[in-house]
Amino acid sequence: MAIAASLPKHIALHDRKLVRRGLIALLILWPWLVPAQPWANLAVRMSVWVLAALSLVVLTGWVGQVSLAQAGIMGVGAFTAAQITRHTGLDFPLNIAFAGIASAGIAVAIGIPALRIRGLYLAIATLAFQWALEQSLLQQHWFSGGFNGVKIPDPHIGPYSLTNDRLMYYVAWLLTGTIILLVANLRDSRTGRAWFAIRGSEVAAKTLGINVIRYKLIAFAVSGFILGIAGSINLNFIGQATPLDYNFGKSIQYLSVAVLGGIGAIGGAVLIGIFFVFLDGWFFPEILTSIAGKIGIITAGLLIFTLIRNPGGMITIREDLRRQHLERAARKAARTNRTIVLDAAATDSVLTDGEVTISDDAAPLLPSATENGHTGNGSAERLRALLTERGPRLIRADSPLLLEATDVSVRFGGVVANDEVSLEVRRGEITGLIGPNGAGKTTFFNTVNGLVKPQSGRIRVAGTDITDEPTHARARLGMARTFQIMRLFPRLSVFDNLMIGTHLQNDTGFGGNLLMSGRSRSEDVRLREQVRSTLALLGLERVAHERVAGLPFGILRLVELGRALVSQPKLLLLDEPASGLDVGETDSFAEHLFHTRDELGITILLIEHDVRLVMMACDYVYVMEFGRNLAEGLPSEVQTNEAVVAAYLGEETPALA
Amino acid sequence: MSFYFQLIILGLPIGVLWALLATSVVMIYRASRVLNLAVGGTAMFTAYVMYQLNLWGVPVVLALIGALAFAVLFGIATERWLLRPLRDKPMLVSVIMTVGVLALTTELASDRWGVDRQNMPRIMPSGAVHFAGIAVGLDRIFILAITLLVMAAVVYLFRYTTLGISMRAVSDDRRAAQLMGVPAGRVSTTTWALGGLLGGTAGILLSPVIGLTPNGLVFQSIPALAAALFGGLVSIELTFIGAMVLGVLWSLLPGISFGSLHLREVTGVQEAAIFLLVIAFLYVRWEALFGSELREEEI
Numbered sequence: 004m005a006i007a008a009s010l011p012k013h014i015a016l017h018d019r020k021l022v023r024r025g026l027i028a029l030l031i032l033w034p035w036l037v038p039a040q041p042w043a044n045l046a047v048r049m050s051v052w053v054l055a056a057l058s059l060v061v062l063t064g065w066v067g068q069v070s071l072a073q074a075g076i077m078g079v080g081a082f083t084a085a086q087i088t089r090h091t092g093l094d095f096p097l098n099i100a101f102a103g104i105a106s107a108g109i110a111v112a113i114g115i116p117a118l119r120i121r122g123l124y125l126a127i128a129t130l131a132f133q134w135a136l137e138q139s140l141l142q143q144h145w146f147s148g149g150f151n152g153v154k155i156p157d158p159h160i161g162p163y164s165l166t167n168d169r170l171m172y173y174v175a176w177l178l179t180g181t182i183i184l185l186v187a188n189l190r191d192s193r194t195g196r197a198w199f200a201i202r203g204s205e206v207a208a209k210t211l212g213i214n215v216i217r218y219k220l221i222a223f224a225v226s227g228f229i230l231g232i233a234g235s236i237n238l239n240f241i242g243q244a245t246p247l248d249y250n251f252g253k254s255i256q257y258l259s260v261a262v263l264g265g266i267g268a269i270g271g272a273v274l275i276g277i278f279f280v281f282l283d284g285w286f287f288p289e290i291l292t293s294i295a296g297k298i299g300i301i302t303a304g305l306l307i308f309t310l311i312r313n314p315g316g317m318i319t320i321r322e323d324l325r326r327q328h329l330e331r332a333a334r335k336a337a338r339t340n341r342t343i344v345l346d347a348a349a350t351d352s353v354l355t356d357g358e359v360t361i362s363d364d365a366a367p368l369l370p371s372a373t374e375n376g377h378t379g380n381g382s383a384e385r386l387r388a389l390l391t392e393r394g395p396r397l398i399r400a401d402s403p404l405l406l407e408a409t410d411v412s413v414r415f416g417g418v419v420a421n422d423e424v425s426l427e428v429r430r431g432e433i434t435g436l437i438g439p440n441g442a443g444k445t446t447f448f449n450t451v452n453g454l455v456k457p458q459s460g461r462i463r464v465a466g467t468d469i470t471d472e473p474t475h476a477r478a479r480l481g482m483a484r485t486f487q488i489m490r491l492f493p494r495l496s497v498f499d500n501l502m503i504g505t506h507l508q509n510d511t512g513f514g515g516n517l518l519m520s521g522r523s524r525s526e527d528v529r530l531r532e533q534v535r536s537t538l539a540l541l542g543l544e545r546v547a548h549e550r551v552a553g554l555p556f557g558i559l560r561l562v563e564l565g566r567a568l569v570s571q572p573k574l575l576l577l578d579e580p581a582s583g584l585d586v587g588e589t590d591s592f593a594e595h596l597f598h599t600r601d602e603l604g605i606t607i608l609l610i611e612h613d614v615r616l617v618m619m620a621c622d623y624v625y626v627m628e629f630g631r632n633l634a635e636g637l638p639s640e641v642q643t644n645e646a647v648v649a650a651y652l653g654e655e656t657p658a659l660a
Numbered sequence: 661m662s663f664y665f666q667l668i669i670l671g672l673p674i675g676v677l678w679a680l681l682a683t684s685v686v687m688i689y690r691a692s693r694v695l696n697l698a699v700g701g702t703a704m705f706t707a708y709v710m711y712q713l714n715l716w717g718v719p720v721v722l723a724l725i726g727a728l729a730f731a732v733l734f735g736i737a738t739e740r741w742l743l744r745p746l747r748d749k750p751m752l753v754s755v756i757m758t759v760g761v762l763a764l765t766t767e768l769a770s771d772r773w774g775v776d777r778q779n780m781p782r783i784m785p786s787g788a789v790h791f792a793g794i795a796v797g798l799d800r801i802f803i804l805a806i807t808l809l810v811m812a813a814v815v816y817l818f819r820y821t822t823l824g825i826s827m828r829a830v831s832d833d834r835r836a837a838q839l840m841g842v843p844a845g846r847v848s849t850t851t852w853a854l855g856g857l858l859g860g861t862a863g864i865l866l867s868p869v870i871g872l873t874p875n876g877l878v879f880q881s882i883p884a885l886a887a888a889l890f891g892g893l894v895s896i897e898l899t900f901i902g903a904m905v906l907g908v909l910w911s912l913l914p915g916i917s918f919g920s921l922h923l924r925e926v927t928g929v930q931e932a933a934i935f936l937l938v939i940a941f942l943y944v945r946w947e948a949l950f951g952s953e954l955r956e957e958e959i
Contacts, residue, residue, distance in 0.1 A: 071759060126756070130697065134879050251879075252763065
């Protein structure tokens with residue numbers, strides 16, 4: 004790493020190209036350079052391992068769903084293909100597709116419980132699934148042929164046999180290479196971003212309009228399909244499928260490979276997969292069918308060792324480096340392709356107006372200038388000027404209703420969290436929702452958002468009843484939110500967090516993403532441009548490529564606001580966005596709120612404890628206490644309402660700036 | 661009818677021993693928030709240690725004591741060397757670690773003793789007592805008595821002893837418990853030692869019932885986990901009920917026929933049923949395990 008960095012760039016690049024070409028040449032010539040037994044044969048087995056690890060990279064690394072049943076799923080594909088070949092004569096290469104489809108089907112079947120069962124519990128469910136498959140389906144004579152397995156007629160291409168032949172090497176690695184490319188396409192597209200979102204936080208993913216059920220099932224299907232391909236390679240190459248090749252031990256070996264490769268990294272899975280089979284062949288050449296044996300002990304031992312030493316895997320490929328590379332490529336594409344940038348012009352013109360407001364005031368938010376300078380006189384004066392210009396209106400505007408909640412009641416067991424709460428938000432306003440801790444404000448937000456189902460009451464957006472809509476459908480109708488306890492995607496950069504927010508602005512589908520269609524690519528370029536503008540608007544350019552975990556709190560609040568903004572909502576729900584911010588950061592945040600309302604035309608519903616911010620920014624205020632409506636009115640009215648003062652503000656009204 | 665009754669009696673020891681394994685899972689989960697998928701591995705390996713000691717000519721009683729000592733040490737070693745370094749990592753990492761341990765024990769045992777069935781030395785009394793025409797083996801009564809005793813002791817431990825309360829405190833909030841003067845490290849170690857002891861005992865008692873093979877014993881983790889989930893990973897009583905239901909189902913299934921379809925002729929019907937029950941328990945108990953979706957994400 005250090006050596007590569009000290010070399011002049013062009014030399015390093017040149018070397019890398021040379022190495023890559025050399026490797027590809029070596030891969031192509033491999034079966035002719037070594038004796039077929041064991042080395043060419045091992046190379047075919049390597050492809051099976053690599054694919055199995057890859058299926059876990061997708062499912063566990065990217066979507067966060069653990070599966071201990073990968074070998075069993077692979078087996079279902081292999082035996083289905085074997086039986087179809089035996090009974091119908093539809094052999095290679097058609098049986099590859101059958102295997103893929105069968106494995107994808109069984110993977111989706113285990114994926115359905117996974118829609119509800121998560122995390123470590125999914126580990127138990129899939130472990131039980133592997134065990135049940137092994138003991139039941141893979142023991143059925145009609146399916147798996149019992150202990151000795153199922154033999155198929157010699158697969159061939161024209162007159163050339165594939166069993167134990169060099170030709171199979173090319174078939175296997177062509178399939179593997181294609182799958183690697185396609186899977187990488189998915190990762191870098193809308194589908195991949197939706198997966199990363201689910202891995203980070205399912206709740207946040209839903210609020211960004213991601214249909215979690217759909218994307219999880221896609222992931223299970225993709226993972227299963229890859230396993231099926233692996234199973235068919237095994238089948239066609241050996242000319243036989245045996246249950247022992249698909250037992251629990253194998254599942255764990257594949258898991259070990261994926262974990263050692265730094266689960267989530269394609270390159271790691273490939274390298275470790277190859278390394279393991281190499282190891283197996285080098286030390287234990289006699290065990291070609293690899294029934295358990297020493298390799299099982301070694302993989303399990305290495306899995307344990309890796310988890311203790313570095314759960315990130317033996318090979319840590321820096322995700323952010325790759326991302327930055329992508330980002331540069333996209334920028335280059337944007338420069339050379341003016342027509343695409345023109346698509347974004349509409350957004351741009353809105354955003355350039357905004358630059359007047361943010362100008363230099365956003366800068367102090369950045370880590371490089373956290374001293375208190377920005378709370379000085381200049382800023383306060385500017386804020387005062389801004390408030391006289393944009394602060395609360397003195398009468399309630401007569402604009403149309405955007406959000407209408409009537410008599411919403413929510414109970415958790417015996418606790419009544421919301422008791423017939425009603426609230427109206429008018430278009431183009433900042434509406435505040437305040438109340439003491441435990442008043443039920445966040446529960447109300449979750450209900451509006453669809454994360455909590457109310458026992459009674461209706462919620463309408465722009466006249467449409469959405470009470471029974473799921474969260475992601477509400478996002479589609481133009482609802483975005485932030486969370487009191489932030490739900491960012493900590494392992495991704497600021498930029499990628501915002502990119503996930505563009506999910507609803509991107510109408511490319513799975514097929515286009517898989518093949519990286521022109522449309523898929525141009526949408527990416529357009530949305531990257533949009534994210535860049537939003538980052539500029541919020542003054543976040545300097546941290547754009549930093550990983551979210553570890554950034555200061557004030558920045559994170561802005562990142563979450565930015566992620567909501569890029570989804571271009573009509574209604575933005577902000578849950579205590581100023582908690583944890585200091586006075587200067589809060590003022591700056593207020594400016595962003597005004598900008599969002601006035602320039603971007605987004606209506607805001609704001610929960611806040613900071614009375615100063617509420618009085619400064621809100622056009623209309625609702626007050627809740629003990630789960631009920633307590634009062635409502637213009638900020639100045641609420642401030643003097645005796646019930647509110649008694650319940651919430653304390654004995655006397657605090658003086659406001 | 662008495663045919664089914666006999667089947668249920670036959671299934672009792674299996675259910676009871678799953679309850680014992682499940683108690684180990686619940687205890688470790690309650691005290692250290694680690695879901696120990698490797699409990700079947702501990703059980704299996706302990707049984708093999710006893711088998712091996714006996715093979716070397718060690719008397720049965722000493723072999724039993726030696727094996728149980730191994731189980732305790734195994735529990736301690738797992739906690740100290742494998743799980744303690746992962747304390748600040750996501751829970752999923754610990755779970756994958758226990759999967760690694762499960763795999764390692766299986767592979768080591770298969771490599772050392774082979775995958776075929778071995779004969780366990782006899783430790784339980786033979787003979788039977790007769791109730792209303794049904795024969796009940798003394799060994800079964802023996803197993804039931806041991807398990808009920810152990811489970812009662814665990815319930816007592818959690819409810820009434822300082823150690824039990826410390827265990828719950830450490831799992832709730834480790835830092836806070838330490839500030840209150842609870843020696844968190846020692847509490848974790850003790851829990852795992854006891855968990856190992858329970859798992860090992862279950863393994864030794866299970867192996868004459870289901871046969872001493874690596875795979876056969878290792879996968880006893882699954883019904884045990886199912887029972888533990890039924891108890892919401894908290895309640896020892898519900899865990900016991902869950903395990904008994906599973907055990908009875910396990911032994912009844914092969915006796916059931918639908919017309920000409922005899923379930924005993926369907927390979928793996930018991931395992932498939934357990935799998936479906938795992939899923940069902942997870943669905944039914946999800947609310948008890950988490951409460952709400954918003955809460956479960958914090959896990």
